[in-house]
Amino acid sequence: MDLRLDGITLVYPDGDTTLTAVDDVGLTIPAGTTTALLGPSGAGKSSLLAVAAGLTPPSRGTVSIGDETVFTPTTTVAEATRVRLERIGMVFQSPNLLGSLTALEQLELHAHLRGHRPASLRERSLELLDAVGLAGLHDRRPARLSGGQRQRVAIARALVGRPQVLLVDEPTSALDHERGTQVVELITGLARETGAATLLVSHDAATLGSVDATVRMLDARVEAAQPV
Numbered sequence: 001m002d003l004r005l006d007g008i009t010l011v012y013p014d015g016d017t018t019l020t021a022v023d024d025v026g027l028t029i030p031a032g033t034t035t036a037l038l039g040p041s042g043a044g045k046s047s048l049l050a051v052a053a054g055l056t057p058p059s060r061g062t063v064s065i066g067d068e069t070v071f072t073p074t075t076t077v078a079e080a081t082r083v084r085l086e087r088i089g090m091v092f093q094s095p096n097l098l099g100s101l102t103a104l105e106q107l108e109l110h111a112h113l114r115g116h117r118p119a120s121l122r123e124r125s126l127e128l129l130d131a132v133g134l135a136g137l138h139d140r141r142p143a144r145l146s147g148g149q150r151q152r153v154a155i156a157r158a159l160v161g162r163p164q165v166l167l168v169d170e171p172t173s174a175l176d177h178e179r180g181t182q183v184v185e186l187i188t189g190l191a192r193e194t195g196a197a198t199l200l201v202s203h204d205a206a207t208l209g210s211v212d213a214t215v216r217m218l219d220a221r222v223e224a225a226q227p228v
């Protein structure tokens with residue numbers, strides 16, 4: 001399903017005044033495609049991602065998945081959490097893995113906590129770990145994985161609940177150029193295969209050869225989407 005942001009504005013209180021972090025942003029990400037969000041520090045990229053994830057309610061505007069409006073200025077925390085758990089996968093800058101769990105267990109626990117408990121969960125998790133290039137490393141704990149491998153576990157984990165939307169914040173910041181490019185290729189390929197509408201924040205335009213579109217943010221606003 002498509003992800004649609006309509007007229008998103010996010011205003012933070014800032015002492016006696018306010019700061020507009022996102023200013024009337026509209027963006028559509030078709031199902032199965034990846035849009036990269038670029039722009040200088042402070043442009044509003046993480047703020048827009050937080051609104052798309054339902055972590056922060058917009059001050060104005062709506063977020064829709066398919067035909068359904070899921071986040072508005074009045075969406076409750078409980079409702080936003082439900083939508084996020086059921087429909088949205090997230091990959092953060094840091095993989096945030098649990099030190100005592102194997103790669104496979106990271107995926108299984110994540111799915112359990114979200115209420116996804118199909119009989120085939122183990123197979124699905126193994127398949128995803130294979131898809132991210134970790135065949136044979138399912139039993140490794142994070143301490144025995146490289147930084148790039150940990151990031152791949154986090155990507156597989158985000159997809160285990162078959163999310164309709166995938167939101168990715170700076171997945172390559174800890175990786176060298178070649179590995180960063182590979183991780184973006186992996187995300188765009190998985191988005192295509194799973195149909196997830198994917199929004200990926202990046203600082204590093206050189207790693208984005210495989211994305212379907214790029215959007216540049218500047219001073220809280222976006223320029224028109226550019227197909228690459």
Ligand SMILES: Nc1ncnc2c1ncn2[C@@H]1O[C@H](COP(=O)(O)OP(=O)(O)OP(=O)(O)O)[C@@H](O)[C@H]1O
Nearest residue numbers: 012013019021039040041042043044045046047048
């Ligand atoms: N919780 C907050 N309260 C107040 N202001 C905030 C908050 N979070 C972000 N801001 C401000 O909103 C603006 C946009 O910040 P944001 O983190 O979205 O930018 P960014 O493009 O993601 O930057 P970076 O690339 O450095 O992560 C900045 O001016 C920032 O200082």
